[in-house]
Amino acid sequence: MAYQEIAMQREEGEELRKGTWLEEEDERLISFVQLLGERRWDSLAKASGLKRSGKSCRLRWLNYLRPNLKHGQISIEEENIILELHERWGNKWSKIARRFPGRTDNEIKNYWRTHLRKKLAQGQEGKSQYELEKAKGDFLFETKNESSVPKSTCESSTHGDHGSVEDLWGSCSWDNSSEASGMSSADFALTSSPYENRLSDWISEYSNDIQSEMNYQNDSISIESASSYLECWTAPDYSYTWDCSGSLWDMT
DNA sequence: AACTGTTGCAACCGCAACTAT
């Protein structure tokens, strides 16, 4: 059945439901996602007869109904990684969440706000206003409004050092290779569009792959060597290293 | 038991970027 055709099943101008989802709504959404796939959420919402917006359906699916989601408590290990990644990337929740299979950005964001921010704040007595703001997770966005926090301070605090999260993120240092080209991981890390995040992730995953391969060939290979290995990424012509024919949105 | 304040989390909103026509 064509989308246009089945979309007619919901009446025009009908008031949309908001708030908590009912069990039958969940069941209906699941069956229609299985039928139509995880795309065209507006059409899917109409076709299903659910009095919900496509946006609401998408959110419900991604945050609650999607298979392989972990709903359990966040472990100490996960908590430590969240702290480190937040220190590095700021409030890039979707980016952080991609490091936790089965966890959603919403879940991690909520966990940060309700548990970690409070925990950090408890250890912040006697620190500067800037450090307190940073602990609250708001400091990155204040720079947009020309806050009192100097940009350079902000940048160095978010990605200036290399903590133990490198184990997770990959050992290749972008900072080493970026000087000549004027391009660094930070250029990606501080952006927010899905496209840029996707690119950023691809690069970090690519770095991991290269490092793994190098480790396989030579256990003691240096970061500098790895950086030069990555030079292709800073070359003006990206077509040498990246086949752009596929969709960036294809996460599979 | 009844009321009030706090907490945790699901869901919504606005916006930016991408895609389709």
Place this chain on the structure above:
DNA sequence: TATAGTTGCGGTTGCAACAGT
């Protein structure tokens, strides 16, 4: 090329559950 539609993200809100009085 223009524009409408769709998707993804981060910030915020609303409300149920719980704790304290």
